[in-house]
Amino acid sequence: MVPIRGDPKDQLANERTFLAWIRTSIGIMAFGFVVEKFALFLKQIGYLLGNQAVSVPHQGTSTIFGMFLVGIGALIGLASYFEFKKVRKQLGQGRYDPSPFMPIATTVLVVFMGLFLVIYLLNT
Numbered sequence: 001m002v003p004i005r006g007d008p009k010d011q012l013a014n015e016r017t018f019l020a021w022i023r024t025s026i027g028i029m030a031f032g033f034v035v036e037k038f039a040l041f042l043k044q045i046g047y048l049l050g051n052q053a054v055s056v057p058h059q060g061t062s063t064i065f066g067m068f069l070v071g072i073g074a075l076i077g078l079a080s081y082f083e084f085k086k087v088r089k090q091l092g093q094g095r096y097d098p099s100p101f102m103p104i105a106t107t108v109l110v111v112f113m114g115l116f117l118v119i120y121l122l123n124t
Contacts, residue, residue: 036066
C-alpha cells in the first residue's frame with residue numbers, strides 16, 4: 001500500500017469523486033438492463049391483458065441498445081478506477097492535472113442515449 005501524502009481533504013474528495021463515477025456507472029448499467037427488458041415487459045403485458053395485438057416493434061434494437069449501455073456502464077466504472085489512481089498519485093506528488101476525458105465522454109454518451117431514445121420512441 002502506497003502511503004497517502006498531501007492534504008487528506010484532497011484525497012477524500014478524490015474518493016468521493018470516484019464513488020460518484022461508480023454510481024454513474026451503476027445507473028447506466030441499470031438503465032441498460034431496463035431498456036433491454038422493456039420489450040419483454042410489453043409483450044408480457046399484452047399476454048396478461050389477453051390482447052395479442054400488442055406489438056413490440058424493434059425488439060432487437062432495444063436488446064442491442066440495452067447491452068450497449070451495460071457495457072458502457074462497465075467501461076465507465078473501469079475508467080473511473082484508473083482516473084482515481086492517477087489523481088491519487090498526482091495528489092501524493094503535490095500536483096493535480098485535471099483530465100476532461102470522463103466528463104466529456106459521459107456527456108457525449110448521455111446526449112447520444114437521449115437522441116437514440118427519442119428516435120426509438122418516435123418509431124414505436
